[in-house]
Amino acid sequence: xFKLSARIEIRSATKRWTFDKVARVEIxxxxxxxxxxxxxxxxxxxxxxxxxxxxxxRGDEVGVWLGYDDDLSLAFRGFVTTxxxxxxxxxxxxxxxFRLKQQEARKLAYKSATVEEILRDQNLGVPFRVFGxxxxxxxxxxxxxxxELLGQLKDQGGIRSFFRLEEGEPVLYSGVLFxxxxxxxxxxxxxxxxxxxxxxxxxxxxxxKIKVRAISLLPNNKRVRIDVGDADGEKRTLHAYNKTEQxxxxxxxxxxxxxxxxxxxxxxxxxxxxxIDKLDHIGIRxxxxxRGVYQVQKNIIKYGTDGxxxxxxxxxxxxx
Numbered sequence: 001x002f003k004l005s006a007r008i009e010i011r012s013a014t015k016r017w018t019f020d021k022v023a024r025v026e027i028x029x030x031x032x033x034x035x036x037x038x039x040x041x042x043x044x045x046x047x048x049x050x051x052x053x054x055x056x057x058r059g060d061e062v063g064v065w066l067g068y069d070d071d072l073s074l075a076f077r078g079f080v081t082t083x084x085x086x087x088x089x090x091x092x093x094x095x096x097x098f099r100l101k102q103q104e105a106r107k108l109a110y111k112s113a114t115v116e117e118i119l120r121d122q123n124l125g126v127p128f129r130v131f132g133x134x135x136x137x138x139x140x141x142x143x144x145x146x147x148e149l150l151g152q153l154k155d156q157g158g159i160r161s162f163f164r165l166e167e168g169e170p171v172l173y174s175g176v177l178f179x180x181x182x183x184x185x186x187x188x189x190x191x192x193x194x195x196x197x198x199x200x201x202x203x204x205x206x207x208x209k210i211k212v213r214a215i216s217l218l219p220n221n222k223r224v225r226i227d228v229g230d231a232d233g234e235k236r237t238l239h240a241y242n243k244t245e246q247x248x249x250x251x252x253x254x255x256x257x258x259x260x261x262x263x264x265x266x267x268x269x270x271x272x273x274x275x276i277d278k279l280d281h282i283g284i285r286x287x288x289x290x291r292g293v294y295q296v297q298k299n300i301i302k303y304g305t306d307g308x309x310x311x312x313x314x315x316x317x318x319x320x
Contacts, residue, residue: 002068004308008040009063010056010080017048017056023088024304025064027076031162031178031278031297031315034150036095038064038076041304044088054089056080062093066272066303073275074168075301096126096163096170100146112242113139115159115174122146124172126163131175132254134159138219138242150174156239158255164277176254177316178279184293186274187283188312195309196269197286203265209233210259214252216243228252229260263292263317272308275301281318293318 008019024041048055060080065072079098084090094101106122115134124146136157143149153159153174161174188194211233216224219242226249238255240248264284276282276299284291297315302308 003070004303005067005070005072006303007063007065007072008042009061011061012055012057015049015055019043019046022064022303025066025075025301026303027064027301029278029299029301031160031173034147034154034161035097036076036078036163038062038078038093038095040064040091040093042089042091046089054083056083056091058082059098062091066275066301066308068273068308074165075275075303077165077168077170096172097147100124100150103146105141105143105146105149107141109140110138112137115153118149118153119172119174122149126170126172128172128174131173131179132177134175135247136240136243137216137247157251158238162278164279173279176251177258178295180279182279182281184283185276185280187285188268188270189285190287193270193273194268194284194286195271200264200266200268200284200286200314202263204262208260210236210256212236212238212252212256212259214238214240214243214248214255216240216248218242224248226252229256258316261317263294264314267298267311267313270310270312272301272303272310276310276312279315282312284314 006022008022010017021043022040023043026039028037058080062078062080064076066075067073078093078095080091081094082092108121113136116130119128141149143152150161158176159174161172163170163172209230209232211227211229213227213235224245226245238252276296278296280296281293282296283293294317295315296312298313300311
């Protein structure tokens, strides 16, 4: 029987507190949301190294390591956002996006911008990577904070942004299709490490009816509009500025490829061993049959008295 292990670190400007026990942790890593979240419940009896009451405050740094038999992996790194008033104490945290929510956006205007130019000019203070079609045409930064700017890019062009931990440090990813070379992180198989696969189902691209409408606003206030996909399909709309019809079509077709693909879709449950992150490549084998390699779209990590589990949602299929 494996023994659950954990380490929690909380740092203020002047002190550090470390715990090797935690009642409960839930971490959400999701490429469709800007911010990864961590909620942890501390044991009822916690010693704060001489402090009369809990000294943790909003903005303190948090690190969470989880594993079995003292073999720990970094599961979350971020900042305290709220602290519960009841006992046992529940602490809510956000990843590095917490800092970008406080960083004022530089108000800049572009005649023809790329996502990389926009992010570089914001002096993010962290490394970033941009994937896929990224020229968005004429663009003006009107957001108050950097996080609001990332939300603006998502609303207007379908550009998703999120942090991944690489070598323990946050890297900002932005793009529509995240086509990247990466080894298979783990293979999940029935009877081995696949606890529950009942939420997985087969998806055939030919059966999906999707229409992507892309609209570009030109400097003279005229609009260019193109539709790609199925005329009678579920409609998705993208907005852009000062794109040519050719550029607009490339943008729309990229989104259509993301939405319309063969393979499995849904969520499965596995053990906590080998923590999986967004964009990791994982293989699926059900009842001895290979069902493909997929990017991970979302992972909810749950740790506590009832065990250590991961609920993984599949994203884009990479290979068969």
